[in-house]
Amino acid sequence: MTKAALARTDGLQTVTSDDPVVQVRDICKKYGNLEALRGINLEFQRGKLTTLLGPSGCGKTTLLKIIAGLVPATTGEIRVNGRAVTGPGPERAFVFQDFALMPWATVLRNVGFGLELRGVESVERNRIACRYIEQVGLAGFEDKYPHELSGGMRQRVGIARAFAVNADVLLLDEPFSAVDEQNRRKFQEDLLQLVELEKKTFIFVTHSIEEAVYVSDRIVLLSPRPGRISRVIDPSIDRSASPDEIRRNASYLDVVEEIWQGLRQYAE
């Protein structure tokens, strides 16, 4: 198929499948006198997972929130599908570190909440919500409340909710930090499967070098505050191997070591 055949018109812009879904142009962010980010330029493609990695306080969450439209940049511009971002939008979904679930609502209602806000009627909403509840392994828990679930299960609800709105861009802020190692590994597998299946643009923040190397197509290393791009790494992991084989693989371990050597000077 030609590029032209894949093109769709999106507002005033013509967007083709090869174009970056998210463009970050010269982003700087100051909180009062504190300079959090300086001169960030990045592009994010469909079907790829990019991880933002860097020392604590380097502005990873700030950058994610600027892309989400939750925090304004001081200067610079974000474009999503060719359009300038002026606030949150339906083509972007944010998965929060603390799940941000509604405690008084069931799993079904929580997962369907983004659709409810958009006025999708309940039969259709529940149909879509059930599909994603099943996809994240929570079938049978539709009528449970968040307090009846483990931390790992609550995070699955958060992920299902982000997928249910069918956003083009998934912004994940340390989504697995509150779950135990076993669940974390399971989530990483689920995430890789979703990247493969859903062909969305994933932007992921983590503190874990191993996790970044394991799940990412690309890793953006940020310098300490003010956050600037210090390196971009393509881990090129052979995903045909089993998870255990990958974690023992020399090239995987080399990338982990290389990043660690770059970051260890900032360890507290």
Ligand SMILES: Nc1ncnc2c1ncn2[C@@H]1O[C@H](COP(=O)(O)OP(=O)(O)OP(=O)(O)O)[C@@H](O)[C@H]1O
């Ligand atoms: N709303 C805010 N007001 C003032 N300063 C802020 C605000 N949000 C973040 N900061 C500061 O901006 C800097 C970047 O914060 P941010 O949370 O984006 O970094 P981070 O890399 O995600 O950190 P961590 O790895 O510790 O989660 C930090 O120094 C932080 O204290």
